[in-house]
Amino acid sequence: MEGIIGYGASIPRNRIKVEEIAKVWGADAPSYKKGLLVEEKSVPSPDQDTITMSVEASKNALKRAGIDPREIGAVYVGSESHPYAVKPSGTVLAEAIGATPEVHTADFEFACKAGTEGMFVALGLVKAGLIKYGLAVGADTSQGAPGDALEYTAAAGAAAYLFGREKVVAEVLETYSYTTDTPDFWRREYQYYPQHGGRFTGEPAYFKHIIGAAKGIMDKSGLKPADFQYVIFHQPNGKFPFRVGEILGFAKKQIDPGWLVNKLGNTYSGSSPIGLTATLDISKPGDIVLIVSYGSGAGSDAFVLKVTDRINEVRDLAPKTRELLDKNKNYLEYGTYAKFRHKIRKAE
Amino acid sequence: MREVAVIGVGINKWGELWEKSLRQVFTEAAILALDDAGVEKIDSLIVGCMSSGLFVGQEHISSLLADYVGQVPVPAARVESACASGGLALRMGYIEVASGMSDVVLVGGVEKMTDVNGNEATFALGTAADQEYECYHGITFPGLYALIARAHMEKYGTTREQLAMVAVKNHANGSLNPLAQYPFKVSVEAVLSSVMVADPLRILDCSPITDGAAALILCPVELAKKLKKPVVKIIGSGVATDTIALSSRREITWIESTYQAAKRAYAMAGKKPEDLDVVEVHDCFTIAEICVMEALGLVEKGKGGKAVEDGLTSLQGKIPVNTSGGLKAKGHPVGATGAAQAIEIVKQLRGEAGPRQVKDAKVGLTQNMGGSGGSSVVHIFERD
Amino acid sequence: MPTPSRYWREIPQRYRLEAGKCKNCGFVAFPPRQVCPRCQSRAFETIVLADAGKIVTYTIIRVPPQPFSDQAPYAVGIVDLDDGVRLMGQIVDCAFEELQVGKRVKIEFRKVYQEGEAGVIYYGYKFVLA
Numbered sequence: 001m002e003g004i005i006g007y008g009a010s011i012p013r014n015r016i017k018v019e020e021i022a023k024v025w026g027a028d029a030p031s032y033k034k035g036l037l038v039e040e041k042s043v044p045s046p047d048q049d050t051i052t053m054s055v056e057a058s059k060n061a062l063k064r065a066g067i068d069p070r071e072i073g074a075v076y077v078g079s080e081s082h083p084y085a086v087k088p089s090g091t092v093l094a095e096a097i098g099a100t101p102e103v104h105t106a107d108f109e110f111a112c113k114a115g116t117e118g119m120f121v122a123l124g125l126v127k128a129g130l131i132k133y134g135l136a137v138g139a140d141t142s143q144g145a146p147g148d149a150l151e152y153t154a155a156a157g158a159a160a161y162l163f164g165r166e167k168v169v170a171e172v173l174e175t176y177s178y179t180t181d182t183p184d185f186w187r188r189e190y191q192y193y194p195q196h197g198g199r200f201t202g203e204p205a206y207f208k209h210i211i212g213a214a215k216g217i218m219d220k221s222g223l224k225p226a227d228f229q230y231v232i233f234h235q236p237n238g239k240f241p242f243r244v245g246e247i248l249g250f251a252k253k254q255i256d257p258g259w260l261v262n263k264l265g266n267t268y269s270g271s272s273p274i275g276l277t278a279t280l281d282i283s284k285p286g287d288i289v290l291i292v293s294y295g296s297g298a299g300s301d302a303f304v305l306k307v308t309d310r311i312n313e314v315r316d317l318a319p320k321t322r323e324l325l326d327k328n329k330n331y332l333e334y335g336t337y338a339k340f341r342h343k344i345r346k347a348e
Numbered sequence: 349m350r351e352v353a354v355i356g357v358g359i360n361k362w363g364e365l366w367e368k369s370l371r372q373v374f375t376e377a378a379i380l381a382l383d384d385a386g387v388e389k390i391d392s393l394i395v396g397c398m399s400s401g402l403f404v405g406q407e408h409i410s411s412l413l414a415d416y417v418g419q420v421p422v423p424a425a426r427v428e429s430a431c432a433s434g435g436l437a438l439r440m441g442y443i444e445v446a447s448g449m450s451d452v453v454l455v456g457g458v459e460k461m462t463d464v465n466g467n468e469a470t471f472a473l474g475t476a477a478d479q480e481y482e483c484y485h486g487i488t489f490p491g492l493y494a495l496i497a498r499a500h501m502e503k504y505g506t507t508r509e510q511l512a513m514v515a516v517k518n519h520a521n522g523s524l525n526p527l528a529q530y531p532f533k534v535s536v537e538a539v540l541s542s543v544m545v546a547d548p549l550r551i552l553d554c555s556p557i558t559d560g561a562a563a564l565i566l567c568p569v570e571l572a573k574k575l576k577k578p579v580v581k582i583i584g585s586g587v588a589t590d591t592i593a594l595s596s597r598r599e600i601t602w603i604e605s606t607y608q609a610a611k612r613a614y615a616m617a618g619k620k621p622e623d624l625d626v627v628e629v630h631d632c633f634t635i636a637e638i639c640v641m642e643a644l645g646l647v648e649k650g651k652g653g654k655a656v657e658d659g660l661t662s663l664q665g666k667i668p669v670n671t672s673g674g675l676k677a678k679g680h681p682v683g684a685t686g687a688a689q690a691i692e693i694v695k696q697l698r699g700e701a702g703p704r705q706v707k708d709a710k711v712g713l714t715q716n717m718g719g720s721g722g723s724s725v726v727h728i729f730e731r732d
Numbered sequence: 733m734p735t736p737s738r739y740w741r742e743i744p745q746r747y748r749l750e751a752g753k754c755k756n757c758g759f760v761a762f763p764p765r766q767v768c769p770r771c772q773s774r775a776f777e778t779i780v781l782a783d784a785g786k787i788v789t790y791t792i793i794r795v796p797p798q799p800f801s802d803q804a805p806y807a808v809g810i811v812d813l814d815d816g817v818r819l820m821g822q823i824v825d826c827a828f829e830e831l832q833v834g835k836r837v838k839i840e841f842r843k844v845y846q847e848g849e850a851g852v853i854y855y856g857y858k859f860v861l862a
Contacts, residue, residue, distance in 0.1 A: 013825050045825055046803070047842040051855065055841040083853055092855060096747040096841055330825070346802065471797040480742055481763060484734070484844065484856065485821050486793060486800040487808050494791035495810055502789070502833050547792040547828075591769075595810045595818040600789060 002127050003171035003305065005067070006162035006314070008060020009277040010053040010139075011264065011324040014043040016337045018152050024334045025147045032152055037238020041155035041265025043332055044141045046340050050079045051089045053158035053270075054137040055096045060318035061135070061160040062097060064169070072099040072162070073131025074122050077107050078114025078269045081141045085189075093137065104131070111185055112234055113295025114138060115269040119161050120301050123172055126163045133164040140268035145193035146343055153237055155265025159273035169311050170280060170289070174304040176217035178209050185296030196296075205298050206236065210244050213300035214292050221304050225249040229287040232258035232275040234294035236266050257282050258291075263325055269295075278321035285309040349446045352582045353572035354729070356385025356565035357691040358456075362679035363529045365559040370404050370460035371416045377456060377561035377684075378417045385565035386575065391450035393417065393424040394441045396433030396457035397683035402472040404463050417454070430476035431632060433457055434562065434686025435716030435725030442585050442727075445566045452571075456563030457688075459681035469557055473682070476719035478593040490554050492594055492720040493633035494546035500601045500635060501548070503650065508548060510653035512539035514634040515552050515676050517662050522673020524703040529558050529679030553634040558679030562687035564694070569732070580697045584617030584713075584728030586610060592722035601650075605724035606643035606715055613713070617728040621645040624667060624728075625709040626696045628689035630717040631674040640715055641669065644726075663704065671696065671704045686716035686725060697731040739854055746856035747841070749783070751817065752776035760817050784838040784862060785813035790823060790831050799845050811837055811859055823859045836862040 017040045022029035033039060044053070054077050062069060075097075077089040090105035104125075108114040115138015122134030137160040144154030163172075184205035187194035197205070210233055218224060225231075231254050233241040238261050245255050258275035267274055272293040279289055287307040294300045338344050358380025365373060374395065382388065393414050400406045410424035429436045434457030441455035461469055473489045474482075482492070500506045516536055522528040534552060542552040572579050588608035591597055598604065614620060621644060629644070631637035638652035646667055647655040655661060661669035672678050672692035675685060693712035695701045701709075709731070716725045744750040745763045752764030756773035762781060767774060790809030793800070800806070807823040809831070823831060824842065837859040846853040 045842075047822075047824060047844070047858065049843055049853075051853075052840075052842050059841075092747075095743055096855075098748055330827075467796065467798040467801050470795060471799070474797050480734075480738075482820050483797070484746075484854075485808055485858075486796065486803065486806060486845070487820060488793055488795065488797055490795065491791050491793050491808055495789045495808075498791065498833065499789040543794075544792075545795050547794075549791075593820070595820045600810065 001168055001171045002123060002163065002165050003168040004161050005133070005164040005167050005169055006061040006065025007169070007277050007280055008057045008064060008160050008318050009274050009321045009324055010056035010060065010158045012042050012044045012048055012156050013328050013330045014045060014332050014340070015040045015329050016043050016332045016334070020334050021152055036152060037262055038153055038265060039262050041153060042157055042267070043337055043340055044156040048156065049083045049141055050077065050081050050139045051083055051092045053156065054089060054093045054139045054160065057137055057139065057158040057160035058093060058097050058135060061162050063318040064314040065162045067133055067162065067164070069098040072103055072133045072135050074104045074125050074134040075099055076118030076122055076136045078109065078118040078136070078138050079140050080109055080111050080114060080268055081143070082107055082109070099135070110299060111296035112268040112271055113293045113299055113301060115159065115273040116293035116301035119303070120175060120177065123163045123175065126165060133162055136161050136163070138269040138273040140270050142266070142268040143193055143341065150196065153266040155267050157264060157267035157270040157274050159270050159277050161273070167310060168308055169314055170305040170307050172303055173306055174217055174221040176213055176220055176302045177299065178212035178216055179299035180209070182298035184298060201296070205296065206240055206294055207244055207247070209298050209300040210234065210292050210294050211248060213302040214248050214290070217290070217302040217304060223288070223304065227288055228254060228290045230254050230257055230279045230283065231290040232272050232279055233292050234272045235259065235261035235275060238262045260325055274321060280307070280311065281315055281320045281322065283307045283311055285311060350448060351569040352442050352445045352566055353569045354564050354580045354582065354690070354694045355567050355572045355575060355577040356381045356387065357694050358382070358384055359527060359562040359688055359691050360560065361527045362558050362560035362681060364462045366462065368559065370400060370406060370458060371412060373460060373559055374413050374456065374458035374561040375416045377563045378454060381454065381456070381563035381565050387452055387565060390419055390422055390452045390454045392441070392444055392453045393419060393422055394437045394453065394455045395426050396428070396437035396686060397426055397459060398428060398430055398433050399472050399475060400460070402475065404460050429723045430718030431630065431682050432686055432716045432718035432723045432725045433683040434688065435714065435727065436587065436686065438564065438686060438690055438727060439585050439587055439725055441566050442582050445568055451567055453566045454563055455566060455687065456561060457684035457686055458561035459683040460559050461557045461681060462559055476592070476722070482593055488546060490549050490633065491546040493635050494549045495594060496600055496639065496720065497548055497635040500639065503601055504653070506638065506653035508540065509536060510657050511553060511634040511638070512536045513656050514631060514637045515539050517656065518631060518670050518674035518676040521663055521671050521704060522677025525673045525678060528673045528677050529556060530677050549633055549635070555632045555675035555680035558681040560679055560681035560684050562684045562691055564687060564690055578698050579732035580694050581730050581732055582727055583730045584613035584619065586612030586616065586726045587724070588612065589723050590721055592719050594720045601639065603639050603643040603717070603721040603724065605721050606640055606717060606726070609724040609726040610644050610715065613726040613728050619711060619728055623711050624713050626671060626693060626706045626712045627667060627669045628672060628692050629669055629715045630685070631670060631676050632680060636717070637669065637674065640717070644713070644715060668706050671701065671706060686714070689714040689716060690727060693729050697729055734854065736852055739852065749781040749857060750778055751781050753779045762817055762819065781817050782813040782815040784836065785811045787823070787831070787833055787835050787837060788812050788818065789833060792828050803845070807831055809859065821857055821859050826861045830861060838862045
């Protein structure tokens with residue numbers, strides 16, 4: 001069987017509350033909180049970026065997998081905030097964990113879907129027998145334009161997954177991917193902030209693709225919503241995952257364990273992957289889990305996983321995601337947040 | 349080995365010398381030393397300078413300064429040991445005379461630090477530390493001594509006030525030194541309320557950025573007597589190295605290189621700490637003076653702070669330290685400091701220190717140090 | 733500050749904390765070196781340092797050197813790692829009031845600095861309170 005042999009997350013300590021952002025822009029905080037179902041989001045420190053969070057998440061995944069990093073045959077980082085436009089994040093990660101030099105490395109991008117993309121490919125190489133272990137990370141330090149709706153949710157975090165055939169923690173039973181060209185959210189080269197299609201990002205974008213992928217994978221696997229213990233959807237805000245869950249026939253309690261966005265914000269390529277780590281943390285052997293990501297452009301990747309007995313042996317070997325989310329928080333005021341996020345123009 | 353005497357000293361007013369270039373600053377001091385010695389021609393020139401390259405983009409200053417002092421084709425060398433460059437120049441000149449290689453040697457030091465901005469100066473000074481494993485992490489010179497200060501305070505109970513008292517004492521002495529960069533007094537309150545540079549060290553715990561030079565003329569003792577000069581002999585010379593990285597030291601609060609250099613100098617001179625009448629030490633930061641007092645054996649390990657508080661090292665104390673004002677008040681043009689310390693001791697032993705004079709000073713010691721203690725140079729002088 | 737080659741050469745140390753252990757007397761050199769300072773032996777083996785330790789001393793840099801001019805104030809400390817090796821590094825992600833000699837810290841991979849908007853990004857180890 002092939003599947004996840006190790007998983008781990010990395011979430012920065014800093015947070016900023018919706019009220020703090022709304023205060024600066026003269027917006028109505030309660031209606032933003034109600035409309036987005038988001039209370040606060042994570043903010044990376046100035047010395048954290050997609051690469052550093054990928055390294056920390058991968059170290060946690062390695063703690064759970066207990067493998068020799070030199071045997072990792074592929075290292076993939078999916079993000080829409082790679083630190084370099086040209087020079088891979090993956091090579092820094094591969095060096096940091098000691099997987100070099102005999103390793104395939106690539107950076108992925110597909111807005112928020114880049115994390116599961118890497119997972120898709122890493123799993124594929126393991127299944128094909130081309131590599132022994134594959135590492136895929138979804139990580140972002142996304143930016144929201146000041147005063148824009150996205151500023152309330154654009155957050156930072158990373159999740160890492162090691163795939164292999166031995167000592168599997170969660171077997172991958174099925175995969176599916178649903179893609180169309182749908183320009184709902186984009187950023188042109190040399191632009192600092194992304195743009196989005198407003199309400200167009202809802203039904204024709206997020207909902208269409210998540211529903212397409214979820215229905216597709218359920219048809220392919222012959223499973224129905226009730227067959228799953230848990231489901232994790234991409235979380236651009238607090239409401240969409242519950243709405244799409246309702247449309248598809250999932251219950252709130254199936255979505256809750258992986259629903260972190262109200263306290264974390266939207267970690268873009270980290271969103272559903274981090275949600276999955278939190279779900280695995282509380283799962284039991286035999287649980288069937290569905291994860292459906294979404295990335296603007298647009299597409300959704302879906303995985304059906306079956307948790308094995310091994311979850312009981314590994315879950316405590318690295319920090320649990322809810323602990324990273326709930327403990328040791330450092331609340332920022334807008335000024336410090338703006339400084340950390342390089343939104344303040346300084347002298348050349 | 350011949351006995352070596354100092355027959356001439358030259359030092360200019362130190363400060364931010366906007367109108368003077370590096371070569372002008374050094375030449376000024378060199379001329380003063382030559383005139384004081386009454387010699388016109390030298391056999392060798394040795395100059396100490398930490399970083400003329402980074403500060404003014406100039407290397408090859410051995411020849412440059414030999415030329416500007418009017419002594420070409422004299423053999424010349426520039427030596428570097430971070431902030432101990434001046435002391436090292438003195439050491440190398442001493443060896444040249446003692447060995448019989450040369451008779452009249454001009455030794456000195458210079459640093460021109462104000463042609464770069466503050467951040468660049470901080471970077472240049474930081475090159476005394478481990479570039480890849482200390483500076484890479486953002487440490488600065490004051491930062492290194494702040495690490496030592498906190499450790500000393502934790503281990504021995506040294507207080508913030510005791511550190512401030514070093515600055516107060518040195519400024520009190522400096523106020524009597526017309527050539528000092530900051531010839532004025534400061535109070536403990538002023539030190540404790542000055543702006544923080546690297547916790548717990550504040551700006552008044554730190555020696556300043558200074559332009560300046562200092563030069564001495566060395567010759568064999570018989571020649572000094574023949575020239576009818578007051579004979580101040582160099583009777584001990586000791587140098588020692590240590591790791592430049594602070595984290596590699598055995599004990600962060602103990603300056604082993606000073607201990608080793610002093611041990612060698614004391615042995616060579618046949619002297620002990622109790623024999624010293626006046627001492628010039630490298631107070632790049634207030635905590636440095638406290639650690640050096642301990643390493644020189646002037647006080648027991650850990651008791652430096654208390655000793656300063658008790659007045660042991662004041663001008664009127666049992667063993668006056670830094671009668672010149674120290675680096676703190678006199679200024680710290682890095683490469684020149686070691687030479688200037690020697691000049692103060694020579695003046696003390698000649699009886700020429702004016703209001704700073706220590707009565708009947710016969711034996712004096714200079715201690716010059718590089719970086720956070722990676723190198724130390726100790727010399728002992730005696731009046732004949 | 734470092735050129736790509738100077739930085740790249742130290743990657744095994746900065747990213748993976750690879751050190752050299754003297755085969756003769758057990759002295760651990762970080763960074764690795766060719767001659768043991770204790771016994772002058774030339775034979776070393778590669779080991780990886782511990783990833784946690786305690787604060788020996790620390791300071792807060794308020795007047796930074798050129799490359800760090802936009803980062804101040806920041807804390808730098810010396811840490812005794814659990815394997816006995818001492819390292820200098822920044823201590824981050826905590827209020828300065830939380831710093832104390834003796835507190836436990838662990839190593840995290842962080843950005844150390846970057847050369848403006850167009851230059852290389854330099855990574856390495858930093859400490860966070862454990």
